[in-house]
Amino acid sequence: xxxxxxxxxxxxxxxxxxxxxxxxxxxxxxxxxxxxxxxxxxxxxxxxxxxxxxxxxxxxxxxxxxxxxxxxxxxxxxxxxxxxxxxxxxxxxxxxxxxxxxxxxxxxxxxxxxxxxxxxxxxxxxxxxxxxxxxxxxxxxxxxxxxxxxxxxxxxxxxxxxxxxxxxxxxxxxxxxxxxxxxxxxxxxxxxxxxxxxxxxxxxxxxxxxxxxxxxxxxxxxxxxxxxxxxxxxxxxxxxxxxxxxxxxxxxxxxxxxxxxxxxxxxxxxxxxxxxxxxxxxxxxxxxxxxxxxxxxxxxxxxxxxxxxxxxxxxxx
Numbered sequence: 001x002x003x004x005x006x007x008x009x010x011x012x013x014x015x016x017x018x019x020x021x022x023x024x025x026x027x028x029x030x031x032x033x034x035x036x037x038x039x040x041x042x043x044x045x046x047x048x049x050x051x052x053x054x055x056x057x058x059x060x061x062x063x064x065x066x067x068x069x070x071x072x073x074x075x076x077x078x079x080x081x082x083x084x085x086x087x088x089x090x091x092x093x094x095x096x097x098x099x100x101x102x103x104x105x106x107x108x109x110x111x112x113x114x115x116x117x118x119x120x121x122x123x124x125x126x127x128x129x130x131x132x133x134x135x136x137x138x139x140x141x142x143x144x145x146x147x148x149x150x151x152x153x154x155x156x157x158x159x160x161x162x163x164x165x166x167x168x169x170x171x172x173x174x175x176x177x178x179x180x181x182x183x184x185x186x187x188x189x190x191x192x193x194x195x196x197x198x199x200x201x202x203x204x205x206x207x208x209x210x211x212x213x214x215x216x217x218x219x220x221x222x223x224x225x226x227x228x229x230x231x232x233x234x235x236x237x238x239x240x241x242x243x244x245x246x247x248x249x250x251x252x253x254x255x256x257x258x259x260x261x262x263x264x265x266x267x268x269x270x271x272x273x274x275x276x277x278x279x280x281x282x283x284x285x286x287x288x289x290x291x292x293x294x295x296x297x298x299x300x301x302x303x304x305x306x307x308x309x310x311x312x313x314x315x316x317x
Contacts, residue, residue: 028099032081032110033074033117040300041168044194045069045175047303048187050310052179064128065178069171071121072138076167078114079146082107087216093209118142125178134177141170155217158224161206165198189252190306196241197299200234200276204292207231231280234291238276242269245302260312261305268298 046066050056081088081098088094089101099105105113125135145167154160169191176187203221206213207230210222222230245265275294279286 024104028104029113031098032078032105032113033070034077034080035074037168038070038073038077040296041073041171042066042069043171043300044169044190044303045171047306047310048172048175048190049179050307051186051190052176052184053310053313055179056310061129061179064124065175068121068124068129068134068138068178069174071117071124072141072174073171075114075118075121076142076145078110078117079142080150082110082114083146083150087218090216091209091212093212125174129178129181131178131181133181133183134174137170137174137177141167141174156219158219158221160220161202162199165195165202168198169194186252189248190303193241193244193248193302194299196237196244197295199237200241200272201292201295201299203230203234204288204295207288208292227283231276231283231288235273235276235280238272242273245269259305260308261302264301264305268301272298 046062049062049065055061081100085098085100085107088098095101100107100110121138122135125131125138145164149160149164149167153164157163172187172190172194173183177183206220207222207227210220210227213220214223221233242265246262246269248265249259249262272294275291279288279291
């Protein structure tokens with residue numbers, strides 16, 4: 001008999017099946033953390049570490065902080081999906097992608113995963129970085145996003161994402177506190193930039209998903225006030241955000257007018273403003289998802305500019 005038709009050994013088939021299950025489970029756990037969003041928080045946190053200056057390339061100190069940031073964000077996002085599992089089962093975007101609506105992960109397993117992430121993160125901040133301030137900020141981030149935003153604010157008000165943008169902006173504050181056990185103007189300004197960036201970023205996606213949100217009973221701005229008002233609000237918030245990015249060097253005194261950060265803020269800020277203005281004036285024609293994707297590039301480029309300038313400076317401001 002030819003080897004090509006010899007039946008595969010049972011143990012090999014079992015191993016392959018176990019390997020497949022492991023990969024699926026790993027992907028499901030990453031989905032629970034909303035890892036793409038969490039990685040953005042990691043990057044903004046590292047930018048704060050670089051600007052703070054004492055440990056920018058001290059990786060034995062930096063890596064635990066980044067793990068802690070991921071754990072806090074991952075735990076908060078896991079709890080968010082636990083609390084919204086019924087709504088996720090209704091929305092087309094989430095019902096087949098997230099592991100709880102599909103039944104691949106149970107509520108109890110998700111609670112356990114969230115607890116492991118949060119306890120690990122808090123342990124790192126308390127016992128490796130010795131920063132009660134960073135641990136308190138991490139705890140506040142989880143409580144604000146998972147409970148106040150998810151359970152109270154999001155289902156009740158169409159401006160939910162404006163007030164709810166606080167947790168997503170906490171990365172620089174937690175990271176700075178982990179390095180210095182104090183806060184300063186620079187991380188507060190970085191927090192402010194992310195806070196102002198969040199509404200135009202999220203509303204661009206919400207326009208695309210407004211029917212899904214309406215089906216799930218979530219009062220996002222496009223659902224309650226319509227696309228016209230949402231595109232107007234996107235433009236208004238973008239104006240404020242771009243002005244804030246240009247004022248940051250003056251307020252903080254870290255980046256001068258010749259810095260990489262300032263050049264990025266001017267060029268990409270002009271693009272962002274023009275794009276949102278055209279979107280507002282021609283909203284029935286232009287899709288919003290390209291703006292949503294560009295907004296991610298925009299915030300990443302701004303914080304990359306901060307890192308480049310901090311490395312070039314070679315020390316704490």
